[in-house]
Amino acid sequence: MFYVNKGSLAAEPFASLDVDDVSGFGPEITTIRRPKVGIYRFFLHNFSQSFDPGMTGSPTRVELNYLGRTVAFSPPAGEGTNLYWHLFDLEVGADCSMTLFRYNRFRADEPANPNTGTSAQFCVPS
Numbered sequence: 517m518f519y520v521n522k523g524s525l526a527a528e529p530f531a532s533l534d535v536d537d538v539s540g541f542g543p544e545i546t547t548i549r550r551p552k553v554g555i556y557r558f559f560l561h562n563f564s565q566s567f568d569p570g571m572t573g574s575p576t577r578v579e580l581n582y583l584g585r586t587v588a589f590s591p592p593a594g595e596g597t598n599l600y601w602h603l604f605d606l607e608v609g610a611d612c613s614m615t616l617f618r619y620n621r622f623r624a625d626e627p628a629n630p631n632t633g634t635s636a637q638f639c640v641p642s
Contacts, residue, residue, distance in 0.1 A: 518561075531547065534546075551638070557630055559602040559623075572591045598624050610639055
C-alpha cells in the first residue's frame with residue numbers, strides 16, 4: 517500500500533493506510549484486518565529525496581503492534597543517499613502465526629515484492 521492505493525479494511529485486501537502524511541509529522545497508520553499467508557514487507561521511501569536532514573536526522577519512528585507485542589524502530593545510521601529504509605518482514609503462517617524478521621537498514625533500491633506470482637489465502641487462526 518502507498519499513497520496512490522491506500523487499500524480497504526471493508527474489502528480486499530482488508531488492509532489500509534489511514535493517511536499519506538506529506539507534512540512529515542505523522543502519524544501514518546497501516547492496519548491489516550485479515551492477514552494473508554505470506555510475507556508482508558515494510559519499508560519507507562524517502563519520496564522527497566531530501567537528505568537534509570533525511571530520515572536519520574528526523575524524529576521518524578515506526579511501531580509494529582502484532583500478537584500483543586510492540587516493537588519500535590528508529591532509523592539506523594548509514595542513510596547516505598539511500599532512498600529506502602527496509603524495517604522488517606512479517607511472515608504470516610496458515611494458522612495466523614507470525615514471525616518477525618528485523619532488517620532495519622537502508623537500501624539504494626526498493627525491496628522486491630516477496631509474494632509476486634502467488635495467490636495467497638487468508639490465514640485461519642487455530
